[in-house]
Amino acid sequence: MEYLDFEMPIKELEDQLAKCYEIGKESEVDVTETCSKIEKKLEKARKDIYKNLTPWQRVQLSRHPNRPYTLDYIKALCGDTFMELHGDRTVKDDKAMIGGLGKIGDQSFMFIGQQKGYNTKTRQYRNFGMANPEGYRKALRLMRMAEKFGIPVVTFLDTPGAYPGLEAEERGQGEAIARNIFEMTRLKTPIITIVIGEGASGGALGIGVGDRVYMMENTWYTVISPESCSSILWRSWEYKEVAAEALKLTADDMKKQKLIDAIIKEPLGGAHSDREGAFDAVKKQIVKAYKELKDLDHASLVSQRMEKFENMGVYKE
Incomplete structure (x- = not known):
């Protein structure tokens, strides 16, 4: 431990x-x-x-090395029914973004999420949970497949951000994320989004447009990590705790600002201290959300989703 x-x-x-x-x-x-x-x-x-817990301490808990990742949740929820699907049909299969079909009870879902590694070898294999453009394009391909067959989508957010490498930018990282956001707003099937760890920047938002958006208790969701914010504003990482407080990145802060729908309570000590308890809490929330969304017609579903995100923040035309 x-x-x-x-x-x-x-x-x-x-x-x-x-x-x-x-x-x-x-x-x-x-x-x-x-x-x-x-x-x-x-x-x-x-x-x-x-x-x-302070905001920075919650950031630390969200990164705990024993914390369950996307595949842990999927396997716990679906058991042997999960079938992973690969590739974006253009470049390659991005190992940082995983997706596939699985069942909770008798209901099929399309599960999509960022996957991190547990040791040096698997972290490199998964690119530390930072997806390339082909990862977001694979996610979009799977979402369109789910729409075609009337299958609800569940996305798990856990990334320090989209991969910022030169090759990723050359292959259209910004366009891939923007395309996903655009297409998800009008996808004609229910989308349930859960932040299970780190929810950083467009890397998270690229699969984060949902009819229901939830955060686990010890997670964070914001435009930039506290360390990066500190390095930009103070030219040092020493002020990361101050940055974490100022960014209002915790689940409580996000709920107060009406940017998420609810907080999923974690077992005392964090999700890693009682994995089964965390899996059960997530499962119950997914089932509850799907019951609320399943009877909506396509027009109502898309209209409510668009209205939900249009009402966020303050803007002037």
């Missing part, structure tokens, strides 16, 4: 508790009362820490 800096008091108490149990096993001393006291302290410490 890996611990973040602000989680060290929890680690210390867990170590004390483990040592207390070990002493009880190795000797005839009754340690029941002592262990009970430590357990109460541990429970209180967990509640105090996780109920009062």
Whole structure:
């Protein structure tokens, strides 16, 4: 188990508790009362820490190395029914963007999302969850397929941003993302979007236009990462915590600004501390959202989606 800096008091108490149990096993001393006291302290410490997280601490939790990624959610939701689909039919198959068909119960869904890696090798293979233009074009191809067969779309957002390399720009990164946003606004099938980790910039928005948009409790969603914002404004990463606060990037902030529909509560300690609990919460939210959307005709669905995004922010013509 890996611990973040602000989680060290929890680690210390867990170590004390483990040592207390070990002493009880190795000797005839009754340690029941002592262990009970430590357990109460541990429970209180967990509640105090996780109920009062700063925006930067939530950013850290969203990047926790043990946090479940897109494929983890899909496999937990669909089991063996998931069939991954590959390629954009133009350039290649982007491993940072995955998609395919799967079932929750008897209902089929088209699942699309960014996928990160778990170690150095898989992170390179997945390009650290940063999709190239062909990844967004693959996502659009799968969305159009879902529309053709009347299958609802579920997108999982978890990326530090679209890949900023020269070759990506040469192949039309900006156009690919813009095209996805445009096409998703008028897609004639329900779209359910969930931020499961990092939701950075156009890289996330390229698959983020949904009829229902949700954020998990310890995730973030904004135009730029706190580190990049800090480096632009202060020429240093030292002010990333200040930037995280100013960007209003947490799920609570996004809900207050009416940019998302709801927050999916995570188990105490984050999604990585109780994966099954996180999977179950996401599954319930998807099923609930689909029930709300499934009976809408195509015209109403598209009209409501467009109105939803047109009402965001302030503008003047």
